[in-house]
Amino acid sequence: MPVLLFRLNNVPDEEAEEVRRLLDEHGFDTYETRVGFWGLGVAAIWLRDDAQHAAAREVIDRYQQALGERVRQERHELDALGQAPTLWRRLMRHPFRVLLLTAAALAILAISVLPFLGLID
Known part of the structure; x- marks a missing residue:
């Protein structure tokens, strides 16, 4: 088998x-x-x-x-x-990519948290 x-x-x-x-x-x-x-x-x-x-x-x-x-x-x-390869070297090698990924992560975090912040008021 x-x-x-x-x-x-x-x-x-x-x-x-x-x-x-x-x-x-x-x-x-x-x-x-x-x-x-x-x-x-x-x-x-x-x-x-x-x-x-x-x-x-x-x-x-x-x-x-x-x-x-x-x-x-x-x-x-x-x-x-x-x-x-370190985080700093990757940041220096691909700053635009790191910036875009950071912005995307912050946007997802904001979309996830904003509805709950509206319930607190």
């Missing part, structure tokens, strides 16, 4: 491709499903033989552990160089 092995929701294409390649290299029999037009499906990689689930899960877990360590290392290197 097929078993869900790896969800593809919000997974970068590079990571999904690496997982596909890794599963292929280890000889696991997998197939993919897509979300579909209406978004009712599950975007995932499925394992056809549930007897291989523990081994496949171990391969993916090792990959994700290594990926996490690599990303953390890259982050530390950016921190050391003073190039890590």
Whole structure:
């Protein structure tokens, strides 16, 4: 019976491709499903033989552990160089976007709160 092995929701294409390649290299029999037009499906990689689930899960877990360590290392290197993304750097890089998002958040807050402030009088 097929078993869900790896969800593809919000997974970068590079990571999904690496997982596909890794599963292929280890000889696991997998197939993919897509979300579909209406978004009712599950975007995932499925394992056809549930007897291989523990081994496949171990391969993916090792990959994700290594990926996490690599990303953390890259982050530390950016921190050391003073190039890590921060709120201030994003503000300086995209001031108009930050201004628009702040204005939108304030407008939503005002629309949400104003009816209750009118009830207090």
